[in-house]
Amino acid sequence: xxxxxxxxxxxxxxxxxxxxxxxxxxxxxxxxxxxxxxxxxxxxxxxxxxxxxxxxxxxxxxxxxxxxxxxxxxxxxxxxxxxxxxxxxxxxxxxxxxxxxxxxxxxxxxxxxxxxxxxxxxxxxxxxxxxxxxxxxxxxxxxxxxxxxxxxxxxxxxxxxxxxxxxxxxxxxxxxxxxxxxxxxxxxxxxxxxxxxxxxxxxxxxxxxxxxxxxxxxxxxxxxxxxxxxxxxxxxxxxxxxxxxxxxxxxxxxxxxxxxxxxxxxxxxxxxxxxxxxxxxxxxxxxxxxxxxxxxxxxxxxxxxxxxxxxxxxxxxxxxxxxxxxxxxxxxxxxxxxxxxxxxxxxxxxxxxxxxxxxxxxxxxxxxxxxxxxxxxxxxxxxxxxxxxxxxxxxxxxxxxxxxxxxxxxxxxxxxxxxxxxxxxxxxxxxxxxxxxxxxxxxxxxxxxxxxxxxxxxxxxxxxxxxxxxxxxx
Amino acid sequence: xxxxxxxxxxxxxxxxxxxxxxxxxxxxxxxxxxxxxxxxxxxxxxxxxxxxxxxxxxxxxxxxxxxxxxxxxxxxxxxxxxxxxxxxxxxxxxxxxxxxxxxxxxxxxxxxxxxxxxxxxxxxxxxxxxxxxxxxxxxxxxxxxxxxxxxxxxxxxxxxxxxxxxxxxxxxxxxxxxxxxxxxxxxxxxxxxxxxxxxxxxxxxxxxxxxxxxxxxxxxxxxxxxxxxxxxxxxxxxxxxxxxxxxx
Numbered sequence: 001x002x003x004x005x006x007x008x009x010x011x012x013x014x015x016x017x018x019x020x021x022x023x024x025x026x027x028x029x030x031x032x033x034x035x036x037x038x039x040x041x042x043x044x045x046x047x048x049x050x051x052x053x054x055x056x057x058x059x060x061x062x063x064x065x066x067x068x069x070x071x072x073x074x075x076x077x078x079x080x081x082x083x084x085x086x087x088x089x090x091x092x093x094x095x096x097x098x099x100x101x102x103x104x105x106x107x108x109x110x111x112x113x114x115x116x117x118x119x120x121x122x123x124x125x126x127x128x129x130x131x132x133x134x135x136x137x138x139x140x141x142x143x144x145x146x147x148x149x150x151x152x153x154x155x156x157x158x159x160x161x162x163x164x165x166x167x168x169x170x171x172x173x174x175x176x177x178x179x180x181x182x183x184x185x186x187x188x189x190x191x192x193x194x195x196x197x198x199x200x201x202x203x204x205x206x207x208x209x210x211x212x213x214x215x216x217x218x219x220x221x222x223x224x225x226x227x228x229x230x231x232x233x234x235x236x237x238x239x240x241x242x243x244x245x246x247x248x249x250x251x252x253x254x255x256x257x258x259x260x261x262x263x264x265x266x267x268x269x270x271x272x273x274x275x276x277x278x279x280x281x282x283x284x285x286x287x288x289x290x291x292x293x294x295x296x297x298x299x300x301x302x303x304x305x306x307x308x309x310x311x312x313x314x315x316x317x318x319x320x321x322x323x324x325x326x327x328x329x330x331x332x333x334x335x336x337x338x339x340x341x342x343x344x345x346x347x348x349x350x351x352x353x354x355x356x357x358x359x360x361x362x363x364x365x366x367x368x369x370x371x372x373x374x375x376x377x378x379x380x381x382x383x384x385x386x387x388x389x390x391x392x393x394x395x396x397x398x399x400x401x402x403x404x405x406x407x408x409x410x411x412x413x414x415x416x417x418x419x420x421x422x423x424x425x426x427x428x429x430x431x432x433x434x435x436x437x438x439x440x441x442x443x444x445x446x447x448x449x450x451x452x453x454x455x456x457x458x459x460x461x462x463x464x465x466x467x468x469x470x471x472x473x474x
Numbered sequence: 475x476x477x478x479x480x481x482x483x484x485x486x487x488x489x490x491x492x493x494x495x496x497x498x499x500x501x502x503x504x505x506x507x508x509x510x511x512x513x514x515x516x517x518x519x520x521x522x523x524x525x526x527x528x529x530x531x532x533x534x535x536x537x538x539x540x541x542x543x544x545x546x547x548x549x550x551x552x553x554x555x556x557x558x559x560x561x562x563x564x565x566x567x568x569x570x571x572x573x574x575x576x577x578x579x580x581x582x583x584x585x586x587x588x589x590x591x592x593x594x595x596x597x598x599x600x601x602x603x604x605x606x607x608x609x610x611x612x613x614x615x616x617x618x619x620x621x622x623x624x625x626x627x628x629x630x631x632x633x634x635x636x637x638x639x640x641x642x643x644x645x646x647x648x649x650x651x652x653x654x655x656x657x658x659x660x661x662x663x664x665x666x667x668x669x670x671x672x673x674x675x676x677x678x679x680x681x682x683x684x685x686x687x688x689x690x691x692x693x694x695x696x697x698x699x700x701x702x703x704x705x706x707x708x709x710x711x712x713x714x715x716x717x718x719x720x721x722x
């Protein structure tokens with residue numbers, strides 16, 4: 001490696017960082033600025049009902065809005081066996097100003113179900129302000145609806161105004177929306193700072209290199225340059241010996257996820273497909289990601305012990321073996337993205353530009369798997385039991401990750417377990433990008449990067465600490 | 475002016491060997507609980523020091539288990555010494571076990587590239603030397619065949635050709651001159667001599683004292699991990715013969 005190579009690597013890394021920063025800003029759109037608010041109003045159980053709303057009767061209620069953007073309001077009505085007719089108007093008022101109006105046909109109002117009012121654009125600018133929900137109609141007597149209400153669950157001080165009367169309690173309604181993410185207004189500031197830090201790191205490393213001093217970063221890049229031929233040869237070997245003597249060859253990388261997906265689809269579609277948007281694509285994306293994780297870690301596991309003859313006879317940096325296995329699994333992953341993409345197009349997923357953010361999470365998944373692979377390959381040298389234990393663990397891990405079932409079916413009290421599962425985050429965010437065509441919230445990016453880095457650090461540290469003993473135990 | 479290519483200072487190598495092979499968690503756990511987890515320390519090398527100058531050939535002699543192969547592995551970097559230091563200057567080509575990196579499913583050609591990469595050759599270098607390797611190994615007709623179909627002699631010839639195509643600064647050889655048929659043995663022996671005369675510093679292990687006497691400038695006699703004698707070939711070989719009772 002020489003100065004030119006180093007300069008090239010640094011320049012390319014910096015450009016990648018800059019392009020990612022800008023692209024992310026535009027692709028993430030509103031997701032960068034807002035996240036789903038958790039403390040919005042939701043009173044949906046009823047213990048009583050208001051009187052019938054007929055011509056001249058107005059039910060109104062003041063409430064304090066807690067979200068930055070109101071995306072949706074839900075109200076629950078009942079007809080109490082009356083035959084509904086006429087038009088019902090729901091107004092959202094701020095003082096005397098009308099903010100939003102929705103007119104409903106009374107006959108179409110479902111019985112004791114949420115009626116959703118979704119404004120075309122989120123209602124902005126009323127955070128911490130008092131808003132009024134006003135409901136009135138032109139129905140004749142015995143043809144109107146009543147609003148479900150709750151006295152016990154209503155927040156203290158809430159009152160319902162019915163005509164001229166005022167009673168304690170709250171109507172059954174819910175407001176959901178998004179709130180501003182505080183740090184995203186500093187997005188350019190933070191990313192600019194990171195960019196400067198990166199540039200400073202590169203400049204310092206470069207100057208140390210030109211003065212002939214050793215530097216960790218430069219050494220790592222140098223190793224990549226020095227061993228790229230060996231790594232590529234090992235990757236080629238993995239592929240050639242994997243598919244040698246099979247008729248379909250590399251086509252299996254293509255076919256495998258599709259077949260697994262088909263089997264799982266046939267088995268599980270009756271249970272889960274109704275709850276999930278585009279279930280086959282949901283399933284296939286999960287299968288592709290998890291198969292990669294499974295294959296990569298299992299291949300890394302035996303990468304040191306399987307090359308024992310080589311390691312005890314020739315000097316090669318030992319991390320090359322798990323690294324080469326991870327690279328060949330990643331190429332496999334890239335091949336299996338083709339059926340995923342085709343299936344998405346065929347099954348009607350509208351691929352939006354945001355889908356490209358998918359790769360960020362895939363790269364995190366690859367780094368995460370490499371970390372685990374390094375850890376396992378080192379452990380395997382000393383304890384051969386790991387290979388059997390790991391095959392059981394990956395099975396448990398597969399069932400603990402929402403691959404063929406939707407995450408929502410996990411009871412709320414066990415949801416926290418899933419939140420500690422890195423694969424849940426990687427796979428979940430990949431799906432958000434691909435299927436929903438939107439970017440996950442900014443914290444998701446930070447979490448996934450953190451999971452990947454912690455795994456890589458633990459793996460690399462264990463590997464480095466134990467690698468000198470490998471030759472003695474193999 | 476001579477410069478040192480290999481400096482070995484006070485190198486000690488201990489192997490911890492348990493009485494039984496403990497290769498699983500359960501075994502380690504149960505023996506540890508029983509209080510039987512004891513390791514026998516085995517001293518493979520005990521305070522070995524020597525230096526080798528550029529262009530010289532050093533022979534290692536001694537009985538089985540004297541520590542010859544361990545020394546070679548330490549110098550090639552495969553093992554790390556328990557204590558002491560080893561410094562080498564220049565690229566090392568270890569011919570410890572030829573063809574260790576062969577993959578039986580791959581063809582001869584693919585294996586040339588794979589094995590060459592393992593030995594640290596660059597792609598350009600391998601491409602330029604490809605024909606030389608194939609011709610030297612005399613396997614041109616079989617080069618696109620998976621090497622699982624090769625005879626053991628063909629495989630050994632190919633391995634030797636790959637390993638010896640480079641002009642190394644330090645060459646480490648462990649009893650590999652008996653490769654292939656008589657004609658090829660002759661050819662490979664000449665190639666070795668060529669490499670040595672090309673300025674390579676050579677470490678050479680053999681039980682064949684004649685070869686040692688023919689090729690080496692200096693000899694180390696090891697016994698049970700200790701240096702018994704280090705000096706000029708004649709001197710050490712004579713003493714060794716006397717001690718082991720080999721007649722001249």
